[in-house]
Amino acid sequence: MGKISIGVLGATGMVGQTIVSLLNGHPWFELTEVAASERSAGKSYGEAMSDKWVIGSEMPDSVKGMKIKACKPSLDCEIVLSALDSAVAHGIEEDFAKAGYAVSSNAKNHRMEADVPLLIPEINADHLGLIERQRKRRGGKGFIVTDPNCSTIGMCIALKPLQDAFGIEQVMVTTMQAVSGAGYPGVSSLDIVDNVIPYISGEEEKMETETLKILGKLSEGRIADARIRVSASCNRVGVKYGHTECVSVKLSRKAELKELVGSLESFNPIKKLVLPSEPGHPIIVTKDEARPQPRYDSNHGKGMSTVVGRIRPCSVLDYKFVVLSHNTIRGAAGAAILNAELLKAKGYLGQ
Numbered sequence: 001m002g003k004i005s006i007g008v009l010g011a012t013g014m015v016g017q018t019i020v021s022l023l024n025g026h027p028w029f030e031l032t033e034v035a036a037s038e039r040s041a042g043k044s045y046g047e048a049m050s051d052k053w054v055i056g057s058e059m060p061d062s063v064k065g066m067k068i069k070a071c072k073p074s075l076d077c078e079i080v081l082s083a084l085d086s087a088v089a090h091g092i093e094e095d096f097a098k099a100g101y102a103v104s105s106n107a108k109n110h111r112m113e114a115d116v117p118l119l120i121p122e123i124n125a126d127h128l129g130l131i132e133r134q135r136k137r138r139g140g141k142g143f144i145v146t147d148p149n150c151s152t153i154g155m156c157i158a159l160k161p162l163q164d165a166f167g168i169e170q171v172m173v174t175t176m177q178a179v180s181g182a183g184y185p186g187v188s189s190l191d192i193v194d195n196v197i198p199y200i201s202g203e204e205e206k207m208e209t210e211t212l213k214i215l216g217k218l219s220e221g222r223i224a225d226a227r228i229r230v231s232a233s234c235n236r237v238g239v240k241y242g243h244t245e246c247v248s249v250k251l252s253r254k255a256e257l258k259e260l261v262g263s264l265e266s267f268n269p270i271k272k273l274v275l276p277s278e279p280g281h282p283i284i285v286t287k288d289e290a291r292p293q294p295r296y297d298s299n300h301g302k303g304m305s306t307v308v309g310r311i312r313p314c315s316v317l318d319y320k321f322v323v324l325s326h327n328t329i330r331g332a333a334g335a336a337i338l339n340a341e342l343l344k345a346k347g348y349l350g351q
């Protein structure tokens, strides 16, 4: 069977260009369309991106000559990965789903809708069951799946094995989030150099609500939220890539430190699906007391592994630890691609 044709909405942004880069040479998908705003439409990708390609890797030759299109549902592809600004994502993604496309989105707009999966394949692949309900509502074969907020993804990956093994009652998290999380050009250098900004609009609410849906259970076509209390404090720091999070948890049953570490190290629930972007080790536990650090540890598993370190007892809740996750790869571009791979593996694409 040939490759599945894929388009990228918002292909000129921080996340969009990361998707374009990650799709280069993908074994299952072929990039056939790049789309963005009217400001970019009509230009070649190479021309439009001459001063906007800011990620470390080279721009793939195959995309340089591609013409950027407007985000209208007449693109030549079966699935679109959306990296659209949330100010415009809602209606555009809806239009694509109505027109019969599969949509895998990074934007916040549809995440909390009752029939839209908020997916992390290692955690809740069964939430794909919501798609049939969504298709019935729309009356066609199109649908939307979403990936979570970039700081929520890493934390939830670290929480899932603890939830399964011991139960979780409470979570306190303080984040130190990279500037690339704000898109390009993002936060001005005068604001962030030599500084910490203790506010990211909407971020704490996303961590506190999305976590409950992600870790919730699908039953009779609905998600019952996980019964966990989450309190998040989010900060922007002068780091380029990688969100670092200090997490404390209260468990439902007592756990020995060794058991807790073992549950994190052995977490690999979807290895049988052999998805191309799945890192093999979704969680890497570091025993080095001074790690994880974003400069050295963000790129493990090609940016798809979550690194957990400094696991120790907490004198207020039960245990505390540090989580590091690459925000534009595991937290966005790689997550949307992994979700598309899950859709293919589960028969929602290529029919």
Ligand SMILES: NC(=O)c1ccc[n+]([C@@H]2O[C@H](COP(=O)([O-])OP(=O)(O)OC[C@H]3O[C@@H](n4cnc5c(N)ncnc54)[C@H](OP(=O)(O)O)[C@@H]3O)[C@@H](O)[C@H]2O)c1
Pocket (backbone or CB within 6 Å): 009, 010, 011, 012, 013, 014, 015, 016, 035, 036, 037, 038, 039, 040, 041, 071, 082, 083, 084, 085, 086, 088, 089, 106, 107, 108, 148, 149, 150, 180, 181, 182, 183, 184, 185, 327, 328, 331, 332
């Ligand atoms: N950065 C991260 O780490 C991260 C992580 C998780 C989720 N997200 C989410 O992912 C999405 C993209 O984030 P980003 O950081 O890549 O943002 P960005 O760099 O600002 O890129 C935004 C993209 O949206 C396009 N766009 C803007 N207005 C449009 C319109 N009216 N019609 C069509 N396209 C339009 C832009 O096209 P032009 O270039 O033509 O203006 C650009 O391609 C956002 O929803 C964000 O919240 C980001």
